[in-house]
Amino acid sequence: MSETEPYRIQVTAVAEYVAEQSHPQDEHYVFAYHVTVLNTGETAARLLARHWLITDGNGKLQEVHGQGVIGEQPTLAPGQAFRYTSGCVLGTPVGTMQGSYRMRADDGHEFEAEIPAFVLAVPKALH
Template sequence: MSTSDNYRIEVEAVAEFVEEQSNPDDDHYVFAYHITIRNVGKVGAQLLSRHWIITDGTGHVQEVHGQGVVGEQPTLAPGETFEYTSGCVLETAVGTMHGSYQMTAADGHRFNAEIPTFVLAMPRVLH
């Protein structure tokens, strides 16, 4: 068994445009994203912090660092999942997000769980 099998977190993200909170005339586009974090490793792990890289349609990059997610620092035993929903505001109708969660395993090992890139897009903007 390799060390990487012990510390494996899968992250799935689904984004949606929040039309009722957006105002395209003022370059104000609100997106919600639904995250599922799954511990597919062999050791329990706690999510301590997050690092997001948000890029809008003009290429402007914003980085966000913070403790936990939605006010929590969940601990996931092997096989467990944690789900949450959060939001993001862009000045363009399209953008992307990706990043990582900083984790500490039950045995003290620290590692990053990568958050794959996902697209934020107002409907009918992308083909």
């Protein structure tokens, strides 16, 4: 394998609890998540689709597929980042999200960009 990678996307995500929209008495916990998608490769690439795996504290899995993110399919030049915020609702105070983005490079090559797992948690729920 060569030292260079033409197709490489780095994804980071941070979640926050949205207390004003949550109703713990009804098992309704709202979380916002802030995502940064950074093209660390050598070729421009467009984000075509998303695939999320959302797991609540009881192990219940929710799978989400969709085109683009927040109604967009951004194209990222090498070194360029795209940031967005979205949200989800859980029935428990703790959960996780992970997944992948389907990307298409300018040369037509399609590849998956992994979204590493991150935690959704009500403050003080874990410690």
